[in-house]
Amino acid sequence: MPQVKIIAKNFMDMVASLTARDLDNLYQNPFICEAILRSLPPLAKKYVLQMLYIEGSVLAKSMEEWVLADGFTKHRVAIDRLVQLRIFSEEKKKETSYRLNQTFQTNLQKHLIYGGALPREPMPSNVTVRLPTLEELETYALGQWQCFLLQLISSTQAEKPTNFSSSMMKVFQRGLLTQRDKESPRLSESGFQFLLMDTSAQLWYIIREYISNSQERGVNQADLISFLLELSFHVSGEAYNVNTLSELQKNMIKDFADLGLIKLQQGRKDSWFIPTKLATSLSISLTDSSSRKEGFVVVETNFRIYAYSTSKLHCEILRLFSRIEYQLPNLIVGAITKESLYNAFDNGITADQIIAFLQQNAHPRVAERVPSVPENVCDQIRLWESDLNRVEATPAYFYDEFPSRDVFEAACDYARDRSGLLWEDSKKMRLAVKAETHTHMREFLRGQS
Amino acid sequence: MASAPSKLYSDDVSLVVVLLDTNPFFWTTSTLSFSHFLSHVLAFLNAILTLNQLNQVVIIATGCNSCDYIYDSSKTANQSFGNGRMPTLCTTLLQNLEEFMTKDEKLGIEEAEERITGSLLSGSLSMALCYIQRVFRSGSLHPQPRILCLQGSPDGPEQYVAIMNAIFSAQRSMVPIDSCYIGAQNSAFLQQASYITGGVHHKPQQLDGLFQYLLTIFATDLHSRSFLQLPKPVGVDFRASCFCHKNTIDMGYICSVCLSIFCTRHKECSTCGSTFGHAQSDDASATNRKRKAPDS
Numbered sequence: 001m002p003q004v005k006i007i008a009k010n011f012m013d014m015v016a017s018l019t020a021r022d023l024d025n026l027y028q029n030p031f032i033c034e035a036i037l038r039s040l041p042p043l044a045k046k047y048v049l050q051m052l053y054i055e056g057s058v059l060a061k062s063m064e065e066w067v068l069a070d071g072f073t074k075h076r077v078a079i080d081r082l083v084q085l086r087i088f089s090e091e092k093k094k095e096t097s098y099r100l101n102q103t104f105q106t107n108l109q110k111h112l113i114y115g116g117a118l119p120r121e122p123m124p125s126n127v128t129v130r131l132p133t134l135e136e137l138e139t140y141a142l143g144q145w146q147c148f149l150l151q152l153i154s155s156t157q158a159e160k161p162t163n164f165s166s167s168m169m170k171v172f173q174r175g176l177l178t179q180r181d182k183e184s185p186r187l188s189e190s191g192f193q194f195l196l197m198d199t200s201a202q203l204w205y206i207i208r209e210y211i212s213n214s215q216e217r218g219v220n221q222a223d224l225i226s227f228l229l230e231l232s233f234h235v236s237g238e239a240y241n242v243n244t245l246s247e248l249q250k251n252m253i254k255d256f257a258d259l260g261l262i263k264l265q266q267g268r269k270d271s272w273f274i275p276t277k278l279a280t281s282l283s284i285s286l287t288d289s290s291s292r293k294e295g296f297v298v299v300e301t302n303f304r305i306y307a308y309s310t311s312k313l314h315c316e317i318l319r320l321f322s323r324i325e326y327q328l329p330n331l332i333v334g335a336i337t338k339e340s341l342y343n344a345f346d347n348g349i350t351a352d353q354i355i356a357f358l359q360q361n362a363h364p365r366v367a368e369r370v371p372s373v374p375e376n377v378c379d380q381i382r383l384w385e386s387d388l389n390r391v392e393a394t395p396a397y398f399y400d401e402f403p404s405r406d407v408f409e410a411a412c413d414y415a416r417d418r419s420g421l422l423w424e425d426s427k428k429m430r431l432a433v434k435a436e437t438h439t440h441m442r443e444f445l446r447g448q449s
Numbered sequence: 450m451a452s453a454p455s456k457l458y459s460d461d462v463s464l465v466v467v468l469l470d471t472n473p474f475f476w477t478t479s480t481l482s483f484s485h486f487l488s489h490v491l492a493f494l495n496a497i498l499t500l501n502q503l504n505q506v507v508i509i510a511t512g513c514n515s516c517d518y519i520y521d522s523s524k525t526a527n528q529s530f531g532n533g534r535m536p537t538l539c540t541t542l543l544q545n546l547e548e549f550m551t552k553d554e555k556l557g558i559e560e561a562e563e564r565i566t567g568s569l570l571s572g573s574l575s576m577a578l579c580y581i582q583r584v585f586r587s588g589s590l591h592p593q594p595r596i597l598c599l600q601g602s603p604d605g606p607e608q609y610v611a612i613m614n615a616i617f618s619a620q621r622s623m624v625p626i627d628s629c630y631i632g633a634q635n636s637a638f639l640q641q642a643s644y645i646t647g648g649v650h651h652k653p654q655q656l657d658g659l660f661q662y663l664l665t666i667f668a669t670d671l672h673s674r675s676f677l678q679l680p681k682p683v684g685v686d687f688r689a690s691c692f693c694h695k696n697t698i699d700m701g702y703i704c705s706v707c708l709s710i711f712c713t714r715h716k717e718c719s720t721c722g723s724t725f726g727h728a729q730s731d732d733a734s735a736t737n738r739k740r741k742a743p744d745s
Contacts, residue, residue: 034499042461042673045500049664071676112495281502 012039014208015225016084022222023086030107035229036085037108043071044078048087048100052108057091057099122238123272131274134237137263141276144260145199146313152176153195153316168255171213172206192349195317196357200281206259219248227252231261231275232282239265239272295361299336301374307332308363320344321354336377341384351385395435396422399445402429407448414444461670464505464584464592465497466577467599469519471510471550472568475602475632481656486631487546490599491539493663498522498538500668505592507580509573510546511600512553516573518580519545567605570598570638574615574626581624593671595625595648598639601632606697609638609690616642625649627667631656637686637697644685651680692720 015036018026026032037048050066051058060079067075079098082088088098132140152172176191194202207228214224227249234240242250242264253273257264261279265272296314298306305322307314308331315332318324321344322334344354355378362372371378402408408429415421420437424430433441469490476483494506508520520542574596581594596619619626625648628639635652643650649669653662669677688697691712702711707721717724 037499038501042670043676045461046669046673046677049496049500049668052664053661066678067676068678074676108499111499112492 012081012085014211014221018222018225020086022220024101024103026222026226027101027103027107029226029230030111031230031233032226033104033107034111035232036087040085041074041078041081043067043074044082047078047082048108051098051100052105052112054100057097060096060098063098120234120240120244122235123241123270131237131239131265132263134277137237137274137276140263141260141278144258145203145278146311148259149195149202149313150316153191168213172209174209190348192320192344192347193353195320196349196353199278203259203278203282210255219252223248224252228282231256231279234275234280236275236277236280239274242271242273295363295367297358297361298363298366299358299373299377301376303336303377303380305332305334305336305358306363307334317357320347321349336381338384341381342388345385345388351381354381394422396432397435397438397441398430398432399441400428400430405429407445410448411441411445415441461672462501462503462593463497463670464507464581464594466507466509466580466594466596467494468570468573468577468596469508469510469546470568470570470598470600470602471546471553472513472602473550473554474513475568479601479631481631481659486599486659487543489660489663491542492660493668494538496664496668500670507577508542509576509580510549510553511568511570511573512549512556513568513602514553514556515549516569516576517545517549517552518576519549567608568600568602569608570600570602570605571608571611571615574598574612574619574642578615578618578622578624582622585622595627595671597667598626598628598642600628600630600636600639603632603634604636604638604697606690607695609695610692612638612642616645619646625671629653629663629667631659635686637688640682640685641687644682649679650682 015023015026026036037045040048047063047066063079064072064075079088082098083090087101087104089101091097091099152169153176176194194205197205211221211224211228214221242253245253253262253264256262256279257273259278260276261282262273262275265274296308297318298308300306305318307318309315310330315324315327318332318334321340322336323340324332324334326333341351341354345351355373358373359371366372399411402411408426408431412421412424412426412431415431415433415437418437418440420434420441421431422434423432467490471483476486479486494508497504497506504522506520506522507518510517510519520538522538577596581592581596584592584594616626619642624646626639626642626646627648628636628643628650630636630639630650630652640650642648649666651662651666653659666679669679688699689701689710690697691701692709693711693713693715696712698710698712702714703709704711704718704721704723704725706723707718709718709720711719715725
């Protein structure tokens, strides 16, 4: 789904837009170097590795020799990204050359030789009472996240409210909900699209909002980003002492607990936090890799949808574009109908998004099949969408009252040559041209008269 | 013989199975000491694991009497370690390697004196392929596996059939075999393996810089390979070994039924049992002789 990439990229853009000093400070932390390395495009990662033990700078020309002709655009993208993030610094003497950021370089070198250590030591098991198992932790994280989502969409449906202040919630809802005066807020176009994204993309969206809002609360963006990235290197399921955190970070983890990133527990003396899968996979989802989780939806050629899920949220999402027929304890059965799809298109969801959602969440049994969603269903969804777009609007200019037929014919030919002619009526000598050819047309007609 | 068709890879996640040559007969003669070699390799493995959180590394030791898994990054990932000084990768790997070496040595003593000094490449290749098959079958994850042979010992012609079979099954399951040869003469087996499976074969010129060679060439994930310049084979040694005496031969006899290769004329194929026609006069037999010529 294109959305995922846009959001992940946007986060890195946010990092890239930090000031030079903030960025250099970020690179002091080896974990951030690692996380940033992982978020780079594949070619850029390769270049960093290749340059890791080169002390001086490398000519841009000789770097171009590393790639094949097909890969040249990718090469440019990679280099641009590296320069943007200040991992490469450009040196222009006679010819352009690049060298690696020194802090970044030494940090990574150390990492490769001594291996990755953990950001902080987990607490010994005799202090912590009973830690949740990985499965419990996962259900906790997902539950927390879905609860948050439900609250986000409709504040009334959530079973237990989260800690987020209503002003904070408003910030998240901005862009996802629209409110016409006096009516209750409705999901906006991007809100529907948000629901169809996979969890990590949604999480990044929220986190991006959270970070961009942080300045107003007087928190430095760089601190927040560095803590988030560091968090993703903790081992999920281990307990870490809260006292190892700074005051600022202690405030943040309460919010993160609401999102399901971590679980907070209180012991007799100490309290600790346990990172969940959601936190540790944060830096994975920064890369473009496709989502690797198990799906639950089976679509049949007769347009019926079987969704093996107990989640209320999944039901709500399916309801966006299908008619839910009945619900069993672990199964939601629905049908894709013309009416339900028109409803979805009205809300600004596109056919491609629906198909991508069905494909991404395909049940493992059908996921192996190619295509995972039956072809006739995909085609029909697309056809119904194109049904709605029969009329196309093009800005145009209309000409009439030509002095003679010759001028009219010449004008028609001229417009046709520039492929700007939209319509002509030779009897009444009238024609319409595309707006962008209007200026040329005017010049031409002036020359004629 | 055509090179393997390449699959389309959508991202840069990789599962690398490294076959480590631990043959003591080779390492005593090598200019690069085994400990230096290990430090190069360890840093390289760290680099691969750093590149992507989903990357996985499996190491198989190739001894001269046995082979064994000595490290699997997916199993140790969630283990916390005691004193935090040494990373898990080094400690578990070195410990397992040491156990493996002593066991391998014992096996060598029990065996008769006439043991050859090659290493069991066929064994470790098969183990690697088994591991990859298991991963393929175990779940919906789509790993992009490749095998990397770090080999120094010379080819053991007696393993020809086993190695070729392993290579062909790798080709079938579209697993590229990369090979980095650090010994004196180049290895025909590894050249063929990489050529047939679409992997990269390289023989580093300067062994002190092994790490840089490993990073530049062998750290390239399968996705990026379609954009990057990588060493291309200059000429591949396609010579085969005969099934009867395990000699490497240029020209020989080949069974028309099962394609077994022999260096001398036989009455009957030892592999499939088909009987060959009677020998005609020596002049005529020249036409009967089928050539196994280097393929291009």
